Amino acid sequence: MPRIYLDHNATFPPFPEAVRAMQGWLEGFGNPSSVHWHGRRARAALEEARARVAALCGGRPAEIVLTSGATEANALALRGALDAAGGGDLVISAIEHPSVAATAEWLEGRGVGRTRVGVGREGRVDPAAVAAALGPRTVLVSVMLANHETGVVQPIREIAAAARRAGALVHTDAAQAAGRVPIDAEALGVDLLTLSAHKLGGPPGVGALWVRPGTPLAPLLHGGGQEAGRRAGTENLAGAVGFGAAARVAADLARDGAAVAALRDRLETGLCAAWPGAVVHGRGAARLPNTACLGFPGLDGEAAVMRLDLEGIAASLGSACASGSMRPSPVLLAMGAGEDLARASLRFSLGPRTTRAEIDRTVEVFERCVAPARAPAVMEGA
Numbered sequence: 001m002p003r004i005y006l007d008h009n010a011t012f013p014p015f016p017e018a019v020r021a022m023q024g025w026l027e028g029f030g031n032p033s034s035v036h037w038h039g040r041r042a043r044a045a046l047e048e049a050r051a052r053v054a055a056l057c058g059g060r061p062a063e064i065v066l067t068s069g070a071t072e073a074n075a076l077a078l079r080g081a082l083d084a085a086g087g088g089d090l091v092i093s094a095i096e097h098p099s100v101a102a103t104a105e106w107l108e109g110r111g112v113g114r115t116r117v118g119v120g121r122e123g124r125v126d127p128a129a130v131a132a133a134l135g136p137r138t139v140l141v142s143v144m145l146a147n148h149e150t151g152v153v154q155p156i157r158e159i160a161a162a163a164r165r166a167g168a169l170v171h172t173d174a175a176q177a178a179g180r181v182p183i184d185a186e187a188l189g190v191d192l193l194t195l196s197a198h199k200l201g202g203p204p205g206v207g208a209l210w211v212r213p214g215t216p217l218a219p220l221l222h223g224g225g226q227e228a229g230r231r232a233g234t235e236n237l238a239g240a241v242g243f244g245a246a247a248r249v250a251a252d253l254a255r256d257g258a259a260v261a262a263l264r265d266r267l268e269t270g271l272c273a274a275w276p277g278a279v280v281h282g283r284g285a286a287r288l289p290n291t292a293c294l295g296f297p298g299l300d301g302e303a304a305v306m307r308l309d310l311e312g313i314a315a316s317l318g319s320a321c322a323s324g325s326m327r328p329s330p331v332l333l334a335m336g337a338g339e340d341l342a343r344a345s346l347r348f349s350l351g352p353r354t355t356r357a358e359i360d361r362t363v364e365v366f367e368r369c370v371a372p373a374r375a376p377a378v379m380e381g382a
């Protein structure tokens, strides 16, 4: 059975360039901190990878802290900034990934003031609402660059400008935006920016935090002084090299999302025709070119994901982290979707190798295997 992978936001199939680059370092070895030949060779590979990751977000190599993924980078940004400031307040949005939302909650339990700014029906954070949430104790504002479920791109430049005027630092989680749209951390006006390798064609278990020079940030991990004292622990060399290779390919792909956006639109049109009353979450907002998140009133979302899987199509129910938990997506709830529609929503995330034939087959399978399950009341428009 041909397999159609439409879950690139969960994890992105590795680019051959990344796999090839890693292979040598799975067999080879060397501690980048060692002074001998093995160490120097490893250091050179690590620094080349760091430069490529920096180029992906418009930064300089020395501004990149390599981490075990976006989850750690987000934790470093939030906990590191609050710790360095000796406490204070934190402002996040209501649609952050759990790695930000749960870290903020954890910080709140330790005395940090936490404000969650809501979103409009299109899933967009209003910069004026962020500005209104800022206070004299606000240390950090954290709003993602693009949402993992809806693909809605947030007005980070405006949010960052408001936060900086109030003297607060700004963090953005760009794990989903990187490789989908061009990123320039400097131009966005943020102080901290998160990346994840496996969301853009690199291996899982590697990520990075871009840190604007001079940003006060306490480390999460203490020890050997790696990453300029910002993240101790012997570096994941093979992972970093794979990340660097993927970042190079991803930076090129991000410059032209038109083809994937056309396929995404074709998919949305086909699915909406198959299920009258279907809604495209965030349709009116600027979105990543690859992400389609649709609500199908009356659909059993879990059953639909399983039926598609039986036909070889990988889609998801909300985010990977939320699926399986049976809880409706907090992102869709924050957008006012309501519990029933949130549970009846599916996410399809495309990649550079997704073809028109795959999209047409997905629509055909949806029409044949999923749409007939529509409840009669819904079919009559009740």
Ligand SMILES: Cc1ncc(COP(=O)(O)O)c(C=O)c1O
Residues within 6 Å of the ligand: 009, 010, 068, 069, 070, 071, 072, 097, 099, 144, 146, 147, 148, 173, 175, 176, 196, 197, 198, 205, 206, 207, 319, 320, 321
């Ligand atoms: C927006 C966002 N941030 C952070 C993460 C966590 O990334 P990682 O798996 O690299 O820890 C994800 C993964 O789903 C994500 O979508």
